Amino acid sequence: MQRGKWQGHVFIGMSVDGMIARTDDDLDWLTGSPSDAADPEEAGFSDFMQLVDHMVMGRSTYDIVNSFGEWPYGDTKVLVLSTTLESDDPRIEVVRSLTEALARLDDGGARHVYVDGGRTVRTFLAEGLISTLTLTRVPVLIGDGKPLFGSVPADIQLTHEETKVLTGGAVQSRYRVTGPAGSTS
Secondary structure, three states: OOOOOOEEEEEEEEEOOOEEEOOOOOOHHHHOOOOOOOOHHHHOHHHHHHHOOEEEEEHHHHHHHHOOOOOOOOOOEEEEEOOOOOOOOOOEEEEOOHHHHHHHHHHOOOOEEEEEOHHHHHHHHHOOOOOEEEEEEEOOOOOOOEEOOOOOOOOOEEEEEEEEEOHHHOEEEEEEEEEOOOOOO
16 A cells, blocks of 8 residues: 555554453553553653654544543644544544545655554554554453454564563563565565
């Protein structure tokens, strides 16, 4: 799939067994108690958000984040992929398809795009639209939930860039996507 000169980035927390949410979308295991949860500052979320100029998320992710009360993305332009969402939320723009999202990113002069939400991440990966993956594995097994990864059209080659252990035992690894499934290289 064609795109402009932007790079797609994933920055996401997950359980050790690869889940990004419980089946009911609950994130209690991720936020945990203050003593065992990784500090977002230590994890580098603020630094990451300073790099980002656009964001794309799916409808489910938007609904979850919107329920937090505090909007964590500041003035970053946020596109929400949904065929059904009707919203007057001034913080977002609803797009109905991947093609529409890509056109908006290109037209908006995007350079660094934060891609969030399981289905959206999988779609962007399959299309070769992700440049980096920053995965923070929280030391918990939740057994049943919503996995970040699923089937892909071809192997996606990654190059390890960095791994660090965060407060509370979370392990954060950053990878560069280096080959197929649409290929960003």
